[in-house]
Amino acid sequence: MAKRLLPLLNRVLVDKIVPPSKTSAGILLPEKTTKLNSGKVIAVGPGARDRNGNIIPVTVKEGDIVLLPEYGGTEVKLGDKEYHIFREDDILGTLHD
Incomplete structure (x- = not known):
């Protein structure tokens, strides 16, 4: 049975975007440049x-890519996937192409 979590009040469920740990040429990137500071709103x-x-x-809204603070949020595990819940006030902004 698949579970779906609907946040309460002004909370937002986010799937953090994992940045690549190496370039397309195979160069390993330092850990400092691979922080998880953005995510997709679920x-x-x-x-x-x-x-x-x-x-x-x-x-x-669902599908937005958001900029997240370095710390904060609550980890939530649904099935095998890990998500984070943030208050809307904690989200720093939305990212657009």
Whole structure:
């Protein structure tokens, strides 16, 4: 049975993008340049509520590539795959081509 996780409030489920550890020519890259600081948004919560009880929707959407902080987030394992949950406030921005 496959599980699907839908985050609550303003939380975002992210699949971190693993950067290549070597170039196409086979040159090994230093560990410092292969940090996991971006990810693909898998699922988003409905949003947080303001003081009046109105929902403030999350601004990122499924499929967005986001820039993540160096530390933070909560690791979640679903099946064999590892994901991370971040609050929308912790996400630094979206990456576009």
